[in-house]
Amino acid sequence: MSETQPDPQQTDEPVTPVLTAKQAKRANATVIGMLIATGLTLALCLVPVLLNPAPKMQARNVDVAAAANQAAGDAGYQPLALELPDGWSANYARWNAGTNDGVPNWEVGYVTPDTEFISLTQTNAANPTWIFEHSGNSTVSGERPAGGVSWELRDSSNKDSTLVAEIDGQTVILTGSADLAEFDVLAEHVVRELRSN
Template sequence: MTPKEPAIVAELGRPETADETAQRKAENSRKHRANQTALNLVGATVASLAIVAFLIIVVVRPTPAPAESIDYITIASQAQVNSDQPLLAPVLPDTWAANDARFESRSQVPTWYIGFVTPKTQFIALNQGIGANPTWQAAVLDNATETGSVTIEGVTWTVFDQRDSASPGNFAYSMATTSGDSTIVLHGTASDSEFEALATAISPELDAP
């Protein structure tokens, strides 16, 4: 049988040499690896984007609309039958909201409570103890220590500033005063100006010193 002649390579016009054949195969292998690497990179990128999209859908949610303010003035009017002292219901701008209002017994003291959300989305609690005692005041102030006083619209408030404490929580700043048989305590996370705004709104309802 006559041996088969080596194939002529069109680009060369002759059969490949052994070295040329080896170089051609090596180049083909290199191109295959490069293509495979590119495909892997594209696949990894697509997978990463899919994960990011999933996290955005699952984790990132629109900020919920603020809860509608409760009508603490009406609640105060309804609760007034339980107290011989006028319950505080200050009139505040629409930028203020109340998220809680209730009349309850705390440390055996009848207590009127309103939880306010301020215009800067901070918190101030209003506590009015009827015939309050030192135990009640200590509980409502979370045993905060007096740090000074401030007079707002003729009403003198004792100040309890714990903002420099490690974790004061909702007792970062507090103010306390008395009016008739009521002890009023404000405490929360708001700024001085917002505490002053609430104290100013309360002042017409307090007895003059």
């Protein structure tokens, strides 16, 4: 048996391919083309998104008074059914039995004349934890007088504002994206209605 002699031209070092200038240009053209195609696709997808503005709150004109009268028996108090100025409308009104958080409450969603939103929540069984959670985990930033009552003003991380007040044994929370002047209008009507009952 004869031994094979190693080929002096073979080495253990890996061979590194060398691209010619034309090959390198073709390889880069594929990557550049892919990037251009991806950019154009993204641009085409963004055009419809940018051309469609975010939807504004839609008015539904819910009969709040009828819903409040229906909820009054369960609530043990008269839920608020406010007579607001022209331009205001309600898009929902509901009684929450408190099965999830232990605090039964009345809720109404209002669309303001500027088509912003403010939710009204009313209860006679509030506690500090529930208020904190129901006001979007917002922090107290001051006080705001409205309707002859000093409301606690809270600000949240999502830029919504919240007003909280206890009026004649009822806790009322107003939360939404509207301007504070519109909050004042709603707060004044809340105080007037609660004090007239």
